[in-house]
Amino acid sequence: MAGATSPTTALEVTRGGGFGFVGAAFSTPEKLAEDLTFVRDSIPDLGNQPLPIGIGFIGWLLDAKEDVSKQFIDVVLENDVRAVWLAFGDDVYRWIEYVRSSPANARASHKPLIFVQVTSVEEALLAAKEWKADVIVAQGTEAGGHGGATTPSTFTLVSEILAALPGDGAPPVLAAGGMATGSQVAAYLTLGAAGAVLGTRFLLTTECPYTDAQKAALLAAKSGSTVRTMALDYARGTYGWPERLNGRGIRNKIVDEIEAGVPHEIVQEKYKKGTEANDADYMVVWCGQGVSLMKEIKPVKDVMAELHTDIVRQLQKTQGLLDD
Ligand SMILES: Cc1cc2nc3c(=O)[nH]c(=O)nc-3n(C[C@H](O)[C@H](O)[C@H](O)COP(=O)(O)O)c2cc1C
Incomplete structure (x- = not known):
């Protein structure tokens, strides 16, 4: 979430059992490098493991400043970040190619996973089949921040994408949009999503840079x-x-x-x-x-613990439907 995340929020999400992303779209390569050093210094026993957070970029903003955008991506590669997130551009593939072909990638000890956020089935098929994205994020209309003006609900879009990308070899599909509770996450897991992306839930945290x-x-x-x-x-x-x-x-x-x-x-x-x-x-x-279901500002750690408990409880309850 550009402008609404920090290295601390991402780190705390990862520490809480999720995988945190920093939205870097409005940052600078220098500030991003500082942020990544901060994350590395915060995990003293990391060794030569990749940095367990991801960095998100917005396609059309990358297109607008090619040189700076390449510097941004090289900073990510040089800092051995676990994942790159790309969304919202007319030529997202160009940046996927840059991640894969930059000389900084050849030097990197780990290749970052590429997450592509999509707002339609057509885009999901392109990202999965042509661009060979590692993870597809299916963002429905409920989502906060930018997204498709005519995109259907998250439930419909995830169902459509899962139907269009069946079988082995298809990348995992994550659901994004409108979730505030673990029960909602559990609903998407039972639908067939490989995971869930929550943004708005982390705006109401003590660590979120919102005023x-x-x-x-x-x-x-x-x-x-x-x-x-x-x-x-x-x-x-x-x-x-x-x-x-x-x-x-x-x-x-x-x-x-x-x-x-x-x-x-x-x-x-x-x-x-x-x-x-x-x-x-x-x-x-x-x-x-999902904001209407959120009533309190809490540390990210507590949000993660609450989500985890709620997801497990709800999945167990669902399992109970099969009991005699
Ligand atoms: C404040 C805010 C900023 C966001 N910025 C970005 C962004 O920079 N890039 C992006 O791909 N998605 C961005 N998103 C969308 C998220 O990636 C995600 O799809 C969304 O937060 C999920 O829905 P939810 O907010 O209902 O949980 C943003 C969302 C919010 C709320």
Whole structure:
């Protein structure tokens, strides 16, 4: 989650039994190198194992600055990171190829796994069959942050992708979008997903770099408080997203005013002032539909423990359906 994760959040997710990613899209190669040194120094007994976190990039942003993007990926390769996550571009394969062919890859002691987040069956087939991605992340419409403007629910998309990619040799498919509880994760595991990706759940953690005001807006959110829209990007002046995408966040006056035709520059000014003043009407708070089930800010460690207990309990309960 670009702008909403830190090396500490990713590390704590991994320590808690998951696999943490840092969204690096708005970072710099220098800052990313510092972050990766911090992670390595935080795991003194790592030896020559790969760094047990992943780094995420956004395709169209990589396309926009080719030289810097290559530096970013080389930093990942030089630091022996376990996985790279790519999403949201018109030419994601170009960056997969760069990960695989960079001279820094030849020098790396471990080759990173390549996760590709997709928002349609067609993209999943491309990523699995043509690009040979190691892991497919199927992101449904409930997901927070950016995603497909016409993508179906996570349940439908995961089912469609599993049907289109049957059999041995297909990469694992992870479900992403709308999950707040372990019971929901268990539902996707019983559906056939190899795992689940949760983003929004980690916004309400003590380690998340969201501001207190953004976290308060998340705590106040109810069912129906979020919307898929371009308005939040227009307020921030981010215009480069491929057309088939938009973003899910809390609906507030930014969205109302853009929808009512208020010129972007006026809303941008209000967004700037609103963010400085912690005014919930004019902040941008990306989050998924699962936010309505989240009631507390907790350390990542506690979220991981709670999810784990809930997943196991729910799977055991499901197993009980088969008992006489
Ligand atoms: C604040 C925020 C930032 C995100 N940034 C990225 C990103 O940089 N790259 C990406 O591929 N997905 C990004 N996502 C989407 C996540 O990868 C994931 O699909 C989503 O969080 C899963 O749905 P959930 O938020 O309902 O758990 C972001 C999501 C959020 C909430």
